[in-house]
Amino acid sequence: MAQVTEPETDNLGETLAVEAGGQTPWREYFSFSTDHKVIGIQYLVCTFIFYLIGGALATAVRTELATPDSDFVSRELYNGLFTIHATVMIFLWIVPAGTGAFGNYLIPLMIGARDMAFPRLNAIAFWLIPPGGILLLSSFFVGAAGAGWTSYPPLSTTGEKAGEFIWILSVLILGTSSILGGINFLTTILKMRMPGMGLNDMPLFCWAMLAASALILISTPVLAGALILLAFDLIAGTTFFNPMGGGDPVVYQHMFWFYSHPAVYIMILPIFGMISDILPVHARKPIFGYQAIAYSSMAISFLGLIVWAHHMFTSGTPGWLRMFFMVATMIIAVPTGIKVFSWLATVWGGKLRLNSAMLFGLGFVSMFVIGGLSGIMIASVPFDIHVHDTYFIVAHLHYVLFGGSVFGLYGGIYHWFPKMTGRMMNEPLGKLHFALTLIGFNLCFLPMHYLGLQGMPRRVAEYDPKFATVNLVCTVGSYILAVSTVPLIINAVWSWIGGPKASGNPWDALTMEWQTASPPPVENFIGEPVRLTGPYDYGMGDRNPNVQMPESQANTPMLSGGPTVS
Amino acid sequence: MQGTIDTSKAAIQAEHGAGAHGGHHGDHPDHRIFGIIMFLVAESMIFLGLFAAYLTFRSVTPDWPPEGTPEMELLLPGVNTIILISSSFVMNRGNAAIKKNDVKGLRFWFGLTALMGAVFLVGQLYEYFHTGFGLADNIFTSTFYVLTGFHGLHVTFGLLLILAVLWKSLKAGHYSSESHFGAEAAELYWHFVDVVWIVLFTILYLF
Amino acid sequence: MKVPSAIWTMIAGITITLVSLWVGQNHSLMPVAASEEAPRIDALFNTMMTISTGLFLIVQGIIVISIFKFRKQANDNTDGPPIHGNVPLEILWTAIPAIIIMGIGVYSFEIYNSMGGLDPMASHESHVAHKHQPGAAIAASLPSDEPGMAPSKAPGKLVALGVGASPRTQGQDPFVSVNVLGLQFAWIFTYPNSGVTSGELHLPAGKEVELTISASDVIHSLWIPEFRLKQDAIPGRESELRFVPQIVGEYSVVCAELCGSYHGGMKTRVIVQSEEDFQAWLQSQIVAQSEGLETVALNPADLSETDYLQPLAAEMGIDGETLNQLHAEHHLGDRAI
Ligand code: HEA
């Protein structure tokens, strides 16, 4: 039902595009290719593999937590497991998949460019990821870093030295990759839009990537600075973060969170953008409030830079600072609320195609809001004093990161798979994947709110026996989550090899990436790309984008203006 | 749209290999300088982070520099500062020269800049050996070495860039008034390193 | 047709409001509120639960209704209505969250202030009260990884960290002061006025107490869930928690900040007693400990009273000597005051 394959039009450009498209030879995916589409897919597959590894580590964490005693792994290994779990999930899955994979694949197509601004830099950025990831995982052989993904000193500088050093090194490598990507995205979006495409004609994903890239550029280097100082403490005997030599551990926390709070928006903004592009297509309705969504991305980006100390409410933060950061943090609810309500208004009154992409899109909104609401709660200092460093926080972070980012990435995979591979995915399997994910996810993480409120701290291998039952429920949920990835993997592999062929525009979408073949030819568009409609002009009687265009108008698109807010 | 229909796959591939900027609009806009500026924004954030850390340590430590730190010599770093700042102006002459198609001028001024950069680095090393304190002595000495060392690394990299420009300029016609991206990038980078030093010098030695 | 939809909206609104109010009061997610500040935090949490439940229901309701009401009909290939936006509506959903968060913000501020989070005197007062910083001194005496590192002065307490005196009791001395030291992997409580050292925290009910928290090795965090209070113990710094335990009973003291392999085991008890019981306990401790440093220090089981510290002390390399040292430091410090 959802395979809305379009009848072949007799349009010349379309036929030609289909011919010129076609599969990239598989060897290309293992090479230093500079084609942004190849790099995008390299990112996606590579980071997905890391996701499975990170998930396997999480499964081990949950297995340990199935019982109150520390019995499945040693205490040291447990600390290593969740540290590497979080590091893999953040630096090797969400960040590179949201920005690297989808950013690379979609941005040039969406703005009608032939490639990214710096193709070779792009390839370098990608090829930093596999060595960085393998290096990180190899630290299990020497005793993995066990100070949490936050790696607070003095604990981090007194524990497993070799593992900690490897951790620092690989995060530096992955951060560099991220910065190089950010430079590329900013330049591409700002400088390489097709003629006639103003900023306000861009699909909202590009706006979101603009905001996220700006954050990468401003915040990631500060993490690098912090890690350099940490490395000196670790191996050169300096005492930047050790009070025994006159240093101050709280300085590290400030530097770390100056990056890592913006990092959570680096991880969610691209997803916001993807959702803004998925919902209108499958709801067959224009996005509601284009400008509001676009500018709220920028607002989130800016606000994201001035709220970092909300992670330090019980640390070395004086009272008045706690109040400042509390208020600044809460303000983020306003731009985020604008997005959420605009999405709801987009869906409301549409003609919803409830295929896998749409289900994950709606699932994203639904789950993310839960995480966002708990985010506002923990922004309130008196309450955070109670729940900081407890399972309430673990619940919050998984609702925004899994219920948010991962749901969004899943939606993106289902939505753009036909474009990337030229094949349709299997819908029943996709729906099975959605159902299992939704159930497993809530079973695993919803009870954690309760655990945190009741008194279970995070990062513990052993806990009070009174929490045993609830933890067992969480563990069962996590096993369902692990199983839920199986239909996705089968679906992706199977469809890529033998799925039904997808036309250039199977969803009848209006953004530029759908106006070329699936998969697109090497330089994306045959001839000059032409914008026939705005990216969200659904319901305007101009349903079929493959209309014949008089050649004289090729460079002055009919509807160049973005959607107007009436 | 005109030539589109007979554009063959091969032609596309060939063009792709040539690097993909802006398609065939004729003017081939060059975004590399913009990219370098973005890169320098990122770089300045590392330094800003380190400066902020330094200033925080300074403000929470009761006496600064901590007791027992030998006095800092001002003469050598002062001279070094003057050399580095002037090298920026010298380098600018080099770029002015190449804009007039004067490759010789470019080589001369860039060569001079490289020399000044090298003198700066040697001076810095000399200072390291005569400070009388070690990396891990106290929080001041640690920040001192890490900040100046990290900056020195950037000077070294800038020096290598200049040398690369000099090397390339040996090939006739590599740089011209039309095309001198390499020289321009090296200059931008050098100015950046210079500005960072001014801030560094102010907060480490003067203030 | 118009009228029913307005009525539906109204019914939905009323239902959501009622459900939210009910959930906000009856979620029973929190443990016992055993300190004076805990009920205030619970009230704040209940308010936030009410608002969140409402927002949750609105958002999920719209999604679920859309799925059923607006799903594409089998043969319908047309698009939905081309609505690009609606300025009044957008202003509305910008303004309402803005007002809500202003409300939550002001409310949180009030609560925080009434708890004493903004106590302007905190830094000054405790600076005078404890010239000697147990944390720093012990940090210096513990064997350090870097040989030959000169233990320098820990940075003075420049800012007030933690929760100070509430506006009501500002400027008054707390009824009991306790120095809390976190170390891998135990809490040590010292009562400076009587010199008693204990592995468990005894507090009198209904009296204001002040904990001065420091750490000797890495960062720990003192959390008493039933009091809704938590504060990091940061090596080289001092922080405080000032509060009034209310309900007699035993609650757990949890270390909330990852501090190494046994972080999960770094637990002890807080025993809230009536004032008489508390005084009696204190006296018995003074007697026990005045029998000599030796016995106390060489017998960690006695020191801690919990069945907890003793096995761990051996397991984790906190040997008798370290404890001895700790103990001596504390006593020296206390006598200096
Ligand atoms: C994708 C990642 C992501 C995102 C998007 C967010 C979003 C938010 N986060 Fe979260 N956060 C994390 C990832 C993320 N977070 C992680 C990983 C941690 C833990 C790190 C660690 O310690 O390991 C963390 C921890 C964390 C803390 C520290 C807790 C502690 O350690 O004590 C705080 C405190 O303020 C916080 C707040 C917020 C807020 C206010 C938002 C807001 O942006 C949310 C805004 C969204 C909404 C509010 C919902 C939609 C809006 C409406 C429906 C409008 C109406 C709403 C209202 C009027 C309230 N987060």
Ligand code: HEA
């Ligand atoms: C994007 C980020 C992300 C994602 C997706 C996840 C996903 C999951 N996380 Fe994680 N988590 C974090 C980010 C994330 N987490 C962070 C930042 C922390 C904080 C760390 C810290 O405190 O420092 C954390 C901490 C954390 C904890 C707390 C640990 C503690 O404090 O002691 C727990 C416990 O339950 C947990 C569980 C899970 C589970 C069950 C999943 C599941 O969703 C995973 C589902 C599993 C899979 C999808 C894999 C399935 C596949 C297989 C099992 C087969 C394996 C196959 C091969 C290897 C080929 N996570």
Ligand code: CUA
């Ligand atoms: Cu001490 Cu955790």
Ligand SMILES: [Cu+2]
């Ligand atoms: Cu944050």
